[in-house]
Amino acid sequence: MRILLPLLALLLSACSSLEPVASTAIHQPMSVRPQLAPQAAPANGAIYQASQTRPLFEDRRARLLGDTLTINLVESNTAQKASNTSATRESSVSGGITTAAKVPFTGLAGLGLEAGTTSDFTGQGSAAANNQFNGTITVTVVDVYPNGNLLVSGEKQIAINQGNEFIRFSGVVNPSYVTGANTVQSTQVADARIEYKSSGYISESQSMGWLQRFFVAISPF
DSSP: OTTHHHHHHHHHHHHHTSSOOOOSSSOSOSOOOOOOOOOSSOOOOSSOOGGGOOOTTOOOOOOSTTOEEEEEEEEEEEEEEEEEEEEEEEEEEEEEOOOOOSSTTGGGTTOEEEEEEEEEEEEEEEEEEEEEEEEEEEEEEEEEOTTSOEEEEEEEEEEETTEEEEEEEEEEEOGGGOOTTSEEEGGGOEEEEEEEEEESHHHHTTSOOHHHHHHHHHOOO
């Protein structure tokens, strides 16, 4: 019974981790409510609403807390690295005892000794990566910096049959890069953080089991 309880706790913790939790890499919170400017006496009418009005000569680009804008994900990263290393070392030692008389151990006269060592090392390594990520996600302005830059963050969840797809994005946007359609390229976002994860039995079948991960972690080989 004492052995079954820890195993049961590990199993429950593994099951609870199947659904992606709030990421620690993406800026939190992922969404905020807009803050209305305080007004002494809003003059609301049948059509005019003071809380929703903006100047006639102001565009609808995101610039206030709670505004939304669309991020065009156009990430393309390519990296390649190769290295070769080789080292060789040789050494030899030889010696002997010539004819000796009237000294101890005269029986060792004529004994020769030779020793040699050879060390050879050759190492090669290479790595290559080619990643592309295209799509769109609409995010919310969660903070406005004193210089006018916008801290945005957002999440998109898509349920497909028995699996869920999670796309999370956050970063700092310069308002001058926002186009008239209220969109901005992901390559123009500073401190961009992008996550793409999935959950479901298809995703689970592609990951190592918790017990196997345990033995891999403690294995010295």
